[in-house]
Each structure stands twice: as structure tokens, then as C-alpha cells.
Amino acid sequence: MLYYAREFNHKTASAVTSNGKSLNDCLFPGPKLQQDLSEILVRFRLHSIVFTADIRQMFRQIAITDEHHAYQRLLYRFQPTDTVQVFEMTTVTFGQRSSPFLAIRTLHQLAADEAANHPEVQKVIHTDLYMDDVATGTKCEESALQLQQDLINVFKRGGFDLRKWSSNSIALLESVPPEHRQTEAVTFDEPTSDYTKVLGLKIGWDDDLPVVAKDAWTRYHDELPFIASVCVARRITVEDANYELHGFCDSSESAYAAAAYLLTHTSNGQIQVHLLIGLPTSN
Numbered sequence: 001m002l003y004y005a006r007e008f009n010h011k012t013a014s015a016v017t018s019n020g021k022s023l024n025d026c027l028f029p030g031p032k033l034q035q036d037l038s039e040i041l042v043r044f045r046l047h048s049i050v051f052t053a054d055i056r057q058m059f060r061q062i063a064i065t066d067e068h069h070a071y072q073r074l075l076y077r078f079q080p081t082d083t084v085q086v087f088e089m090t091t092v093t094f095g096q097r098s099s100p101f102l103a104i105r106t107l108h109q110l111a112a113d114e115a116a117n118h119p120e121v122q123k124v125i126h127t128d129l130y131m132d133d134v135a136t137g138t139k140c141e142e143s144a145l146q147l148q149q150d151l152i153n154v155f156k157r158g159g160f161d162l163r164k165w166s167s168n169s170i171a172l173l174e175s176v177p178p179e180h181r182q183t184e185a186v187t188f189d190e191p192t193s194d195y196t197k198v199l200g201l202k203i204g205w206d207d208d209l210p211v212v213a214k215d216a217w218t219r220y221h222d223e224l225p226f227i228a229s230v231c232v233a234r235r236i237t238v239e240d241a242n243y244e245l246h247g248f249c250d251s252s253e254s255a256y257a258a259a260a261y262l263l264t265h266t267s268n269g270q271i272q273v274h275l276l277i278g279l280p281t282s283n
Contacts, residue, residue, distance in 0.1 A: 009104060013095040013096045017024070023071065023072075024095075024216045027069075027096060028098060028100060030098055030102070031099060031101065032101075033100075033104040033108065034218075035130060037130055039129055040129075040135055041135075042276055043136075044135050044234075045235060045237075045274075046138070046237050047136070047235070047237075048137070048174045048237070049140060049165035049169050049172070050135075050136070050144075050167065051136065051137060051148065051166065051168075051169070051172055052134060052135045052166045053134040054132060054163050054164040055160050055161070055162060055164050056160070056161040056162070056163045058103055058131075059094060060091050060092075061158075061160055062092040062102065063091055069089070069090055070088065072089040072090075073086060073087070073209070074089070075087075077211060103132070103143045104131070104204075107158075108126065108127065111127070111154070111159075112124040115154045126150060134232075141172070143170055148172055148176075152176075164180075164181070164182045165181045165182060166181070166182040168234075232275075233279060236262055236276070239267075240266070240267040241264050241267065243264055243265075244264075244267045245263075246261045248261075255281060255282045256280075256281060257279060257280040257281065258278070259274075259275065261273055261275055261276060262274050
């Protein structure tokens with residue numbers, strides 16, 4: 001397939017060609033291999049020592065077979081006065097329907113080929129990886145350091161580098177070069193991390209904001225300070241404890257909701273309750 005990229009970005013694969021179809025129209029997305037984000041976050045709250053990392057330029061490290069290069073052929077010129085040139089992208093490309101499957105399937109194969117002697121690494125790749133982000137942990141610092149090094153070594157065998165390391169363990173952060181760490185300080189044990197909400201509207205710069213959008217923004221702005229009163233503990237487990245899982249659900253004509261809580265009986269007689277996950281839905 002040959003198509004002209006007016007702008008070389010993540011939307012290129014959806015550009016319509018002269019036959020009325022785009023590359024994405026001709027691609028199958030493949031089976032869903034990506035883990036559910038809520039499940040990853042719940043598991044992340046179970047560990048004493050946690051860390052996150054990012055697979056540097058993951059898509060660009062995965063080559064596609066030679067015979068498929070022609071399906072990623074495009075016409076492009078860097079300046080309006082340049083001669084149009086023909087290019088073929090040789091790696092997994094952003095914006096294609098099949099790219100998430102190809103990337104994750106490659107990592108699963110890496111786990112099978114290079115981590116046969118590292119079951120914990122295989123587990124992380126299959127359950128604690130959200131596309132190119134690792135979010136996992138262990139019960140102690142020693143095992144976390146070992147898992148970190150095993151992950152680095154296994155990913156390196158596949159041509160991948162782990163960057164943007166963050167952890168609640170200083171020893172774990174000090175085991176990687178400073179330039180490989182998260183540039184901004186991140187804590188997983190205190191409610192001090194900053195979160196960003198984005199409200200996107202497709203309107204002109206000089207257009208008046210729709211009344212519905214204006215009212216929604218005003219209400220959001222007025223209620224935003226209440227977030228400061230919400231505190232969610234990162235870790236929900238303790239040593240030498242017994243656990244109970246409690247689920248609740250309710251419904252009405254307009255909505256239904258469900259929630260799961262973890263109840264902990266500690267060895268010194270204390271009781272702790274943490275919300276694991278909740279799901280409200282409107283009918």
C-alpha cells in the first residue's frame with residue numbers, strides 16, 4: 001500500500017488512499033493481550049517494595065518482517081521545495097491497529113525465549129506490564145533488587161532498555177544510573193504525587209465556549225479542592241495478617257455500582273479496611 005503522508009504522525013496509518021481505504025482499514029487488530037489497568041494497580045498495592053519503569057522507544061526496537069515493509073511505504077518530503085521521496089518504515093509503527101498486539105506479543109516471546117530461568121520476570125511481562133510501562137514489586141528490598149536486575153538483563157537481550165525508574169526504595173534507584181531514573185521525584189507511599197486532568201474541546205480559538213462545557217468546567221473547578229481530602233493508601237497489605245475480601249453491589253432504575261474491599265486482621269488485633277476497586281455505571 002502506498003499513501004501520501006501530509007503530516008508524519010500517529011494518524012498516518014488512517015490516511016485514506018486513492019481507493020478510499022487506509023492502511024488501518026486493511027489490518028486486523030489481533031487478540032487483546034494488554035492487561036487490564038485496574039488489575040495491575042490492585043496488584044501494585046499488594047507489595048511492600050514497588051517500582052516502575054518505562055521501555056525506551058519500545059515500538060522502534062521491534063522490526064517487522066521484510067515482506068511487510070511495502071505495507072508501510074509512504075511518500076514524503078521534508079520541505080515543500082524538496083523532491084518527493086519513497087520511504088518504507090521497518091519497525092512497529094504508532095497509530096496502526098495491529099501495533100499494540102505486535103508489541104506485546106513480541107514481549108511475550110521474549111519472556112519465553114530469554115526468561116525460562118526467571119519465572120518472576122515472565123510473570124511481570126505477562127501480568128504487570130501495561131504496554132511499555134512496568135509496574136510491579138516484591139515483599140522485600142533484596143528480592144526487588146534481584147528482580148530489577150533480572151528484568152534489565154532479559155529486556156536487554158531483546159534489544160530493549162528500561163528507563164524512567166521510580167521506586168520507594170532508595171537502594172533500587174541507586175542501582176541504576178541517574179540519567180535512567182524518573183526526572184521528577186515520585187513517591188508511592190505518601191499522598192503527594194501530582195495528577196493532571198485534561199478537558200479537551202475541539203473549537204476555534206475565538207469561538208465562545210458552549211454553555212454545557214462552561215458549566216461543566218465551572219463545576220469541576222469549584223469541586224477540585226475537595227480532592228485534597230481524598231487519601232488512598234498505596235500499600236494495602238501488612239505482615240502476619242489474615243485477609244477477607246468483601247464485595248457489595250446495588251442498583252436503581254438509573255444506575256448500578258459494585259465495590260470490593262479488603263479487610264485485614266493484623267497480628268496485634270487491629271482491623272484495616274481498604275477499597276480495592278469500584279465500578280459505577282449509568283443505565
